[in-house]
Amino acid sequence: MNVKTKLSDCLRPLLLGALFLGTAANAAVQSIDKVVAIVDNDVVMQSQLDQRVHEVQQTIAKRGTAVPPASVLEQQVLERLIVENLQLQIGERSGIRITDEELNQAVGTIAQRNNMSVDQFRAALTRDGVSYDDAREQIRREMVISRVRQRRVAERIQVSEQEVKNFLASDLGKMQLSEEFRLANILIPTPESANSDAIQNAAKQADAIYQQLKQGADFGQLAIAKSASETALEGGDMGWRKAAQLPPPFDRLLSTMAVGDVTQPMRTPGGFIILKITDKRGGETQVRDEVHVRHILVKPSPIRDEEKTKALVQSLYTRIEAGEDFGELAKSYSEDPGSALNGGDLNWIDPSVLVPEFREVMSKTPQGQLSKPFKTQYGWHVLEVLGRRATDNTTQAREQQAMTVLRNRKYDEELQTWLRQIRDEAYVEIKLPGANQAAQ
Template identity: 45%
Template sequence: MRTADSKTALYRRPRAHRQPRALYRHLLALFCAGSLTSGAYAATEMLDQVVAIVDDDVVMASELRERMATVNENIAAQGAEAPPEDVLIRETLDRLILENIQMQMGGRFGVRISDGQLDQAMGRIASQNGLTQEQFAMLLEQEGRSYGEIRANIEREMVIQRVQQGNVNQLIQISPQEIDNYLSTEEGQKLVQPEYRIVHALLPMSSDTSDSEVAQQTAYCETLVDRIRGGEPFESVMASVPAEYAFSGGDLGWRKLDDLPSLFQDVAPTIARSETADLFQSPSGLHIVTMADQRGGGDMTINQTKVRHILLKPSEILTDEQARELAEALKARAETDEDFGELAREYSEDIGSATEGGDLGWTSPGQMVPEFENTMASTEIGSISQPVRSQFGWHILEVLDRREKDVTEDMRKAQVQEFLHSRKYQEELDAWLRQIRDEAFVDIK
């Protein structure tokens, strides 16, 4: 058995000795001889063989065959020109080796993908194709592909993604100064601009259109605006227009203010979500403009609640019913002459807040589990709630105060931080992948 040092010493051999071109030429020869090609494999069952040793695992010829088949299918589907086969084999094997390293890391780190998470991932893929999971599975079978294999591949991708995120995210540090510096740039200011999704309709008019015709067309367009403002969907209203009115336009998609056509840059900030602007005329004709949606920008405030609680967890020595009864008893004691904070220090099983008298500070919408949040919202300031059951156990809550908080600047900075993080992520990922590849023991057969 090799020691760690001997393995490292073996690995540290010069790269040309570990991965000479002759090895890849050997793999190409195997392809040409038929031991790796899918067609020959189908005609004559070949014995599988190891093509690479990767730390404590191996890459088999069957894996390389299957991946090569997928790569070639993708290249053909895209209508692209395939690289030379020896290059394709080398790149595909290198990718399999790198994935193998990461899967081994996932095993050591205990990364697991639950059936529920896999079901959700498969469901998203099916819905993106306009199918149910059952329809998706049937379609795959009709195409001669295995639903189980696709599911296994998705699981593999999810494990690798978690391994990458867990290792790379900790390498990315973004300081408050970086955020402020970026916000002060023109690019940063554009990033935090609001985004608008506008739908519009244009009724073209030429410069020689008569005044009476302009008046008639304007009056008709005004009726359409009134119908949209009255609650009829924009699309339905425009679909009902007679063919003699040759409207053009449609959905502009999500756009920053600076990316909107200049014609709409003055209009967009003046209308709220779902509102329709007043009909206006340009040299091109008459415009009907509706704000389908908008996000970001403007002042943002949220309602926050200052709350403290006592958590009682059912256990082997405390049944669920006993925990509820104890919660009711503590509520009664707190409503008489005992201090809620002292009761929380003595009884609460929420380690994080018990020493603080159950104080959770100012909480924002979405921060707590739904059962807790709903109870908190329905409890008056200065009152103690009825016991409520959540996934964590039984709670009683005391609402201390409520306020509106302006989070505009916090949201802007969070948006910039997310952008800077994503921009750094690929660079750090590439460097990390090179590092783990260099540190692994790889022996290509």
């Protein structure tokens, strides 16, 4: 096993971002290489350590921060290489493989994120002195580590229904999942010690502005001319605010308003304020279109070729059109084990979970009618649309959002625990001069 070749581009978190910005550098060619750490069944070489230290120094320098000497960074960088090496070994033992197609897709995605074609991306790497093959190998290894973490860490995470409910009921949950508004404001101030006349005059001024806005006056221009807010010169633009961050009654009031609407003047400690919703996002009702459909699936087999399969489904279509019962024919002929016993009934289903060919035919088939036979990757089908409906999925969507937030939070915690665990359980012998020796 050529370990130097195997680990010469060992992965590291977030390095890709630096690599694709041109901060990576090739390690200097060394006439003599040596092992700096034994890690279970593999090793870390001095050349790998030198290359990674140099790359870290380059990244630090690019931030404008003082770059520490290599001797200061070596132990920390070596520890990172050891943990990454352990994850790659786990991936190899687990049979995790990245296909060329998957790797090509990943490279294409990275190039696209950098506003490049793959050829442009390849040329950029060459200009930065980075081998395209080495970059591909680095991406492949990062993909392996990512999959190892998903398998080993994700399976340790459990989020209960009660945790989801508690989160949704908490102030933090309401804050994170509440809708957001892009707001602009006009403030007519009242002094802290204002008397009733001053307050009344401010109220009249605010109401006059509100009337102008109702008649179509430009909010931004009025804000620049009349507002005492610190955002007046920006046309009153306050940026994005979550509903849960706004004081009553604005939190409830804005939720009932549409983009472009303006509030009536509201008294606040600082004066009278008028708000305009210039945009909004999140928190909206989640409506999902569903279709009630049933189908019959017939698959080609060693004893029934493509033509005979097509002929059979055409025959079934003709029999249903002639009045035979769809459900009974589905029970007798359909080869979809999930629906055959139910007369081919898929019940109410989200079209997005279906293969494109099935989804397209279903969308074009009127309710109560039968489709002509058609083919998908699974075989030949005939389907009948029994109904269509729009379902309010807001509650389920919010629960799913909460589940995602909680899982991500637990994932970060579990990942650190798991990394410490695999490091503690591994046999590691450090041979770097001056470093603390460790054998486990």
